[in-house]
Amino acid sequence: MQPDDAHPHRKHALTSNRNAEASPRRRALLALAAAAALPFPTARADDDDHAHAHGRTGAPAGKDVLTVVGPWELTGLEPSRSGYMFARMEVAETLLDVDDRGGLRAGLASAWQASADGLQWRFTLAPGRRYHDGSPVTPASVAACLQRAHARPGVLRLADVRDIAASGMDIVFRLGRPFVPLPYLLTHYSTQILAPASFGARGNVAAVIGSGPFRITALSLPQQFDVERVADGGTSGARVRRARYISVARAETRTLLVRSGQADLAFSLDPPSIRALRSNPNVALMSAMLPRTTFIKLNAGHPLLADVRVRQAIALCVERRGIARALLRDPGLGATQLFPRSMAGWHDSTLPPLRTDPAAARRLLDQAGWQVAADGIRQRAGVRMALTLTTFVDRPELPLIAAALQEEMRQVGIAVRVVVGNSSDIPAGHRSGTLQMGLVARNFGNVSDPVATLLDDFGPGGGDWGAMGWRNAQSSGALARLAATQGDADSRRADRATVAATLQAELPVIPVVWYRQVCAASRRIAGASIDPFERSYRLSAVRWA
Structure with missing residues (x-):
């Protein structure tokens, strides 16, 4: 499995200061309290994070672009590497989804069932779905993506999968032994489904063409990508139509961006950042136990x-x-x-x-x-x-x-x-x-x-x-x-x-x-919420206030 969050940082060693005046049991906590009480730092003008956020990796974001900042870099296009970011921005989908309590719900598949002996699972695709390039979501294309995911290190290796095939409108898994959690594996970002045109001649991912509410319009690895809502004819004018994700490593820089109105959603905030935002009238804080x-x-x-x-x-x-x-x-x-x-x-x-x-x-x-x-x-x-x-x-x-x-x-x-x-x-x-x-x-x-x-x-x-x-x-x-x-x-x-x-x-x-996940949201948006399983930023539910 992939780590929760991963991007490179320079390695260094830490050593603790020893305070002879403090009682031995309290030295570490006194140091922690002092660190937590440090004033909120400001970002330097030449800070790399600040540069990324100001659009030096691409065109500046317009006022109608919802900007999301987090610490996670895009380490490639492979679902097993950066698929979680394409899922969070609602570009790519999986066969099944989960609700806020962790229960299964429909994704690209509308129904699923296991055989009596638990050795065969059938997942029935919802009809009429299309990829962002206009091609249909077919059982053959879905089966090909899942076969590819199974051939690589990832969650599907946890099940004894012997075969994945298309049969009518169904995707059929045949197992060597029963595996009750199989449907939950098919909610993982490494099993997301991409259009056949996403893959190059050697089978590598050359473009991320998904089937979600948003499609990619620009991508600059490893820091940034832009998305726009797929036209559906029924979207309210107040709904967000364009969004941008920017990787910003430093928590204080992410906080500075949302304070200044240059970001609309900021994730993975540290306690000093949270304190700095509590009194800001232009920012709302959301939290959820994860x-x-x-x-x-x-x-x-x-x-x-x-x-x-x-x-x-x-x-x-x-x-x-x-x-x-x-x-x-x-x-x-x-x-x-x-x-x-x-x-x-x-x-x-x-x-x-x-x-x-x-x-x-x-x-x-x-x-x-x-x-x-x-x-x-x-x-x-x-x-x-x-x-x-x-x-x-x-x-x-x-x-x-x-x-x-x-x-x-x-x-x-x-x-x-x-x-x-x-x-x-x-x-x-x-x-x-x-x-x-x-x-x-x-x-x-x-x-x-x-x-x-x-x-x-x-x-x-x-x-x-x-x-x-x-x-x-x-x-x-x-x-x-x-x-x-x-x-x-x-x-x-x-x-x-x-x-x-x-x-x-x-x-x-x-x-x-x-x-506890704490997210800062600009007051210029409404309808934002936290996904307790961190699968999605739920942009499709956000609207301009």
Whole structure:
């Protein structure tokens, strides 16, 4: 699967300042509070983000163009790479869609059903649909796109798909074994459907010709693309007809643009930006809890992290509520378990919550044979307990959270070096086996039924954004049953509880905070809303105020 958000940034190391005047448990939170209280920064005239936003990558946006800014770059035209942006701007569609509660609804397919043995699924195309070049959306063209997606790394690899073919108005999937979440995989952006003319002679994507409400009129990789509404004869004059997306890496620059009226929607805002916008009469703030958790991904196969007592000690020294209060300005986002309350059916209110107890953490490390040396860092058999925590800046809060974790772990005798690099460093380190710890923000709503994502993350082999060097037969068995059979409600509830409890006890990943998406919207537009699964910016519902 692709990461939540990915674009390149220069790598650098962070080290925390040590304040001898502060009490040891509070050093990190005092630093966080100071960082969160910094005045709102201004963008320089020569700032690259500012240049992109002022149209140096293309023609300046007119007053009738809705401008969206976010941190995500377009790394190519392939659906598996940048398909999420073409979906968010409503250019390309998938076979199925989801509602705000994660339930399936029609997309390009109007109906779907499985055979009694679960080995065959039929998806019936809605009639009369056309691509943006005027060609019809045919079963053959849809099947070709899905065959292509299945041949590449992506969510369709999670199902044992043996064949994808067109039959009448149906797309027929034949499986080697039952896979209940298959329809949810067909809501993922990597399975989006493009017109035959989108592909070059070698089968590569040469142009994005979709079937959604908007079509692309200009594209300048990796920063920007423009869209216009497909003429339908019934669009109100107040509806947005033209829109532009611009990649702007710095949160403060995105905020400056929406404050100045140069952007209409700004996503992925940091707390200082949110505070700066609250009193602005020309901007409205929207928020929604998302099925995303920021957690520490651990290499449980590493000699320093293989002992579950060490992982439990790290979990006990994390000040979740304090980090959420100081950085996110919302103490309720402190993650008491992996699955947030927004994940109905997976959040287990009966599960003993994760807690903060540095004294208990020290006792566990003592029991594991790690003794405090003269410099305050633990050693065992001549080996120093020193680890590297890797993270990235696509989400502006991650480096600050990493600095807090660095100090909190130092307080119990673990030396941590924080490296801020590219989001691609996490899966690369997983695959090479070199990753020790990674701070990531994992979106469990990439596929609205999280079984598919969890199978990828916590199945027998682990996953790029999930477990590393860790296996658990009980958890894997529960996930396999959830994927293979519909089952009754009680048995499925029990399997979900098993997964949640096992992850809480074994801690292949350590939850830190949950996530609330905050979006700034200009007052010159109305009807904007947040998609809790981040599939769409819902431009087709926006109108000029």
